[in-house]
Amino acid sequence: xxxxxxxxxxxxxxxxxxxxxxxxxxxxxxxxxxxxxxxxxxxxxxxxxxxxxxxxxxxxxxxxxxxxxxxxxxxxxxxxxxxxxxxxxxxxxxxxxxxxxxxxxxxxxxxxxxxxxxxxxxxxxxxxxxxxxxxxxxxxxxxxxxxxxxxxxxxxxxxxxxxxxxxxxxxxxxxxxxxxxxxxxxxxxxxxxxxxxxxxxxxxxxxxxxxxxxxxxxxxxxxxxxxxxxxxxxxxxxxxxxxxxxxxxxxxxxxxxxxxxxxxxxxxxxxxxxxxxxxx
Numbered sequence: 393x394x395x396x397x398x399x400x401x402x403x404x405x406x407x408x409x410x411x412x413x414x415x416x417x418x419x420x421x422x423x424x425x426x427x428x429x430x431x432x433x434x435x436x437x438x439x440x441x442x443x444x445x446x447x448x449x450x451x452x453x454x455x456x457x458x459x460x461x462x463x464x465x466x467x468x469x470x471x472x473x474x475x476x477x478x479x480x481x482x483x484x485x486x487x488x489x490x491x492x493x494x495x496x497x498x499x500x501x502x503x504x505x506x507x508x509x510x511x512x513x514x515x516x517x518x519x520x521x522x523x524x525x526x527x528x529x530x531x532x533x534x535x536x537x538x539x540x541x542x543x544x545x546x547x548x549x550x551x552x553x554x555x556x557x558x559x560x561x562x563x564x565x566x567x568x569x570x571x572x573x574x575x576x577x578x579x580x581x582x583x584x585x586x587x588x589x590x591x592x593x594x595x596x597x598x599x600x601x602x603x604x605x606x607x608x609x610x611x612x613x614x615x616x617x618x619x620x621x622x623x624x625x626x627x628x629x630x631x632x633x634x635x636x637x638x639x640x641x642x643x644x645x646x647x648x649x650x651x652x653x654x655x656x657x658x659x660x661x662x663x664x665x666x667x668x669x670x671x672x
Contacts, residue, residue, distance in 0.1 A: 423647065423651075426640050426643055426644050426647070427446065427450070427644055428443055428444070428445065428446055428447075429443075429636065429637060429640040430449075430450055430453050430454065430637060430640040430641035430643075430644050431446045431447040431448065431449055431450035431453070431637075432447040432449060432637050433447070433449055433637055434633065434635050434636055434637055437636050437637060449637065450641070453637050453638050453640075453641035454641045454644070454645060456638050456641065457628055457638050457639075457641040457642035457645060458645065460627065460628055460638070460642075461624040461625060461627055461628050461642050462619070462624060463621070463624060463642065463645050463646075465618075465619070465624075466619050466620060466621045466623070466624035466646075467621060467645075467646075467649060469535060469618050469619065469620050469621075470603055470620040470621045470622075470646075470649075471649070472535060472539075473535055473538050473539055473602055473603075473609075473620055474599045474602040474603045475599070476539050476543075477538075477539055477542045477543065477598060477599075477602040478595045478596075478598040478599040478602060479595070480539075480543035480544075481542070481543060481544065481545045481548050481594065481595075481598045482548070482591050482594050482595045482598065484543060484544050484548075484549075485544070485545060485548030485549045485551070485552045485594060486552050486556075486583065486584070486587050486591055487579070488507075488544075488549045488552070488553070489548075489549055489550075489551070489552025489553035489554075489555070489556050489587075490552070490553075490556055490560075490579065490583050490587075492504050492507075492549070492553045493552075493553045493554075493556040493557040493560065494556065494557075494560060494562060494565060504550075504553070507546050507549050507550060508546065508550060510546045511546045511547060511550070515607070515608075516607075519607075519608070519611060522541055522608075523611060523612065526612055531612075532612065533612070533613055533614050533617035533618060534617075534618060535613075535618055537612040537613070538605075538608060538609050538612055538613065538620065541608070542602060542605075542608075545598065548594050548598065551590065551594055552587065552590055552591075552594065555587065555590040556583070556586070556587055556590075559586055559587070559590075560582075560583065560586045560587070564582060565578060565582065568581075568582055596657075599653070600650065603621070603649075603650060604622065605620075605622065606622040606623070609622060609623050610622070610623050610626065621645075621646040622646070624642075625639070625642045625643065625646060628642045
């Protein structure tokens, strides 16, 4: 490839932009439809064809959903759960991934195989013993009942192990040890900077998963205690005929913080992914 061609920007054709436009519209349609449904009333949503544009009830439905579901407390609780879970998973997975990738110890292969084996077990099988443990510790309806079981992720350990196996040269660690660096200093000044792109990706994935998690929180928490957003949404629109517009308004309130996170940190997340791709 010549130098002149290497310096040029790549541009897609009309077909590329058309395909991207269609995919963008398809991806945005669920969010737009949620906002449209939240701005209507139950009667209009039941009609055929359904509404395709916004109505005048959006703010009133948002207010009803905010009050009925106590969304202020639910959003605060969910932010704590998702943030602590993401931070803990990233930290522990990075440490475990580094150990499995670069440290030599007995049964390292068996530990890795056991970690991968846990990914094949359906999470539903562990609900009963986990709930018994939570009840024994008197953590029922407390946020730690949701946070602690999610602090270690087998996928996160395997993900960080695979990344560090390729991105972290063993010679760099040996050179640091020859200079007298301790294990803590090596992890802080070498492992964490090298693993930063993968840590950003893992943190984003874990945060979104923890925010949207419903199965375990609905078991460990209640609407009258310390609910997360997904648990609080189950109390919306109750009645002989569920109010779908209010339910959609609550779903919109629960989605907006995630969109805000992507707007604020999207550039850093994408930059971390690209940096990791270049290093890999």
